[in-house]
Amino acid sequence: MPGSRGFDVKRYSVFAIAREALRWHRGWERAWATPEPKPEYDVVIVGGGGHGLATAYYLGKNHGITNVAVVEKGWLGGGNTGRNTTIIRSNYLQDPSAAIYEKARSLYETMSQDLNMNVMFSPRGVMMLAQTEHEVRGYKRTEMANALQGVKTEFIGPERVKELCPIIHIEGPRYPVLGALWQARGGTARHDAVAWGYARACSAMGMHILQNTEVTGITRDASGVTGIETSRGRIATRKLGLVVAGHSGQLAEMAGFRLPIESLALQALVSEPIKPCMDVVVMANTVHGYMSQSDKGEMVIGGGTDGFNNFTQRGSFHHIEETVRALIETFPMLSRLKMLRQWGGIVDMTGDRSPIISTTPVPGIFVDCGWGTGGFKAIPGSGWAMAELMAKGQPGPLAEAFGLSRFREGRFIDESVAAGVAH
Amino acid sequence: MLMLTCPYCGIKADETELTPGGEAHLTRFGPEASDEDFESYLFQRKNPKGVHFERWRHAYGCGKWFLAARDTATLEVFGTYPAQSKAPPKRLLTAIRRKRPGWEGWE
Ligand SMILES: Cc1cc2nc3c(=O)[nH]c(=O)nc-3n(C[C@H](O)[C@H](O)[C@H](O)COP(=O)(O)OP(=O)(O)OC[C@H]3O[C@@H](n4cnc5c(N)ncnc54)[C@H](O)[C@@H]3O)c2cc1C
Numbered sequence A: 001m002p003g004s005r006g007f008d009v010k011r012y013s014v015f016a017i018a019r020e021a022l023r024w025h026r027g028w029e030r031a032w033a034t035p036e037p038k039p040e041y042d043v044v045i046v047g048g049g050g051h052g053l054a055t056a057y058y059l060g061k062n063h064g065i066t067n068v069a070v071v072e073k074g075w076l077g078g079g080n081t082g083r084n085t086t087i088i089r090s091n092y093l094q095d096p097s098a099a100i101y102e103k104a105r106s107l108y109e110t111m112s113q114d115l116n117m118n119v120m121f122s123p124r125g126v127m128m129l130a131q132t133e134h135e136v137r138g139y140k141r142t143e144m145a146n147a148l149q150g151v152k153t154e155f156i157g158p159e160r161v162k163e164l165c166p167i168i169h170i171e172g173p174r175y176p177v178l179g180a181l182w183q184a185r186g187g188t189a190r191h192d193a194v195a196w197g198y199a200r201a202c203s204a205m206g207m208h209i210l211q212n213t214e215v216t217g218i219t220r221d222a223s224g225v226t227g228i229e230t231s232r233g234r235i236a237t238r239k240l241g242l243v244v245a246g247h248s249g250q251l252a253e254m255a256g257f258r259l260p261i262e263s264l265a266l267q268a269l270v271s272e273p274i275k276p277c278m279d280v281v282v283m284a285n286t287v288h289g290y291m292s293q294s295d296k297g298e299m300v301i302g303g304g305t306d307g308f309n310n311f312t313q314r315g316s317f318h319h320i321e322e323t324v325r326a327l328i329e330t331f332p333m334l335s336r337l338k339m340l341r342q343w344g345g346i347v348d349m350t351g352d353r354s355p356i357i358s359t360t361p362v363p364g365i366f367v368d369c370g371w372g373t374g375g376f377k378a379i380p381g382s383g384w385a386m387a388e389l390m391a392k393g394q395p396g397p398l399a400e401a402f403g404l405s406r407f408r409e410g411r412f413i414d415e416s417v418a419a420g421v422a423h
Numbered sequence B: 001m002l003m004l005t006c007p008y009c010g011i012k013a014d015e016t017e018l019t020p021g022g023e024a025h026l027t028r029f030g031p032e033a034s035d036e037d038f039e040s041y042l043f044q045r046k047n048p049k050g051v052h053f054e055r056w057r058h059a060y061g062c063g064k065w066f067l068a069a070r071d072t073a074t075l076e077v078f079g080t081y082p083a084q085s086k087a088p089p090k091r092l093l094t095a096i097r098r099k100r101p102g103w104e105g106w107e
């Protein structure tokens, strides 16, 4: 584990499993500490989702800043990080997106070793189906852009699609499969483990993970932020990171500024578990649905967001119906499956559908938000970039293009071509 | 399921008949406006966790735009009114205040 000044964390290893097996697994210990809040920290991060925890981790690992607290109103990963369908890919169109998502994807490849926690990263390959002529042209363009960006993707024909995923019905009546953008090194990971792995590593560095601690106010003076009010009392800090996804607007309001963000519900569902039938991730953006199979055998399914502002973590049934209807056309075998669970998360949508990693009008306050429907895949890259921004007060190369000023200056990062659907 | 009454045709329509259109009562800024005003017109949103005034279109009905007051934290609908309104009707504001005593108001 990086650093040894913090909570004493025992290494996970095959030997640890063997040792515990011999003593009825009674020796496993807590993965991170649950301390009382200190009156003051050098840096406070609000939000114990993947992005907040990764920011804390890279503040310690890359910048040596460890007097840090992560303040979470519920439990770690109880927001979108524990509610998402875990698709990881980096085949975006615009250069700034490709850079940060590819950084993130490459960090996922070594995350288990880095954090000493098995995050089950599974680079099983992600294919985005082209089901209209327009999409074929769009994805061929993305393939070219990716080649220039150094992101390996390939436009494949329908036969190859069928070979990689035999359960797809290529000659669908409405939208036949005309090809796909294939990223062989994309895939999935275990979402909870990502949050837990970062939390454990942060705790080992001496950082404080404060769960069940809701931020209710932000205090400032003429020179900038001075601290936060929480359900467990006041905590002073001169550097505050707001990493709260759907609640970004609420936290910004506490600090006295507004964000170009609206909060919408995004839903997902899983089927009953069945035998292995697909070992890739498939996204069908025209018909609004995507699917993968979990290690337990469930088909993990998602679609587009609901349309209206919503904070209830509940979506509308007709969106589920729309998603399932679309997928049944492309995967007819699904029609007899029972769906087991359905849930929603509140996603933070920006005006150009790209994220924000930025300074704010209040000195000392930084925001990392706007990941919307697709930020699980970005967690390590975003944490890396946000930590650099908070440590130096200036964005580094990864964060530069994602500043708030782009909305005033018209420098949008328009990714709607690459991501017509949630992912 | 969300149900809204279209103020034009009086039909209590369910969500599948309607298209959401985001925050209502935005001030439109045009070519002569400052960058800040133009940015805030295009992108900055109140996005409240609570009472929200918003635009809806009765897409699969009469096709007209109208406005609604709704709580984004509970999905309770307070009422709907015509799109031509510059501000929410007094009646509606009184009704919302009665239900949400601490509410700060719509501006
Ligand atoms: C159904 C669904 C499917 C998705 N599928 C994918 C996918 O396949 N691939 C992908 O890349 N992305 C996907 N996403 C998006 C992804 O989940 C998010 O972009 C990402 O998890 C955001 O992480 P975060 O850390 O920013 O936010 P969160 O994980 O939501 O964390 C924010 C935290 O802030 C806390 N908080 C809020 N207010 C306060 C307060 N006042 N005080 C203290 N704490 C507070 C919350 O409790 C929460 O835990 C999906 C999202 C959903 C909902």
Ligand SMILES: [Zn+2]
Pocket (backbone or CB within 6 Å): B006, B007, B008, B009, B010, B011, B058, B061, B062, B063, B064
């Ligand atoms: Zn009508």
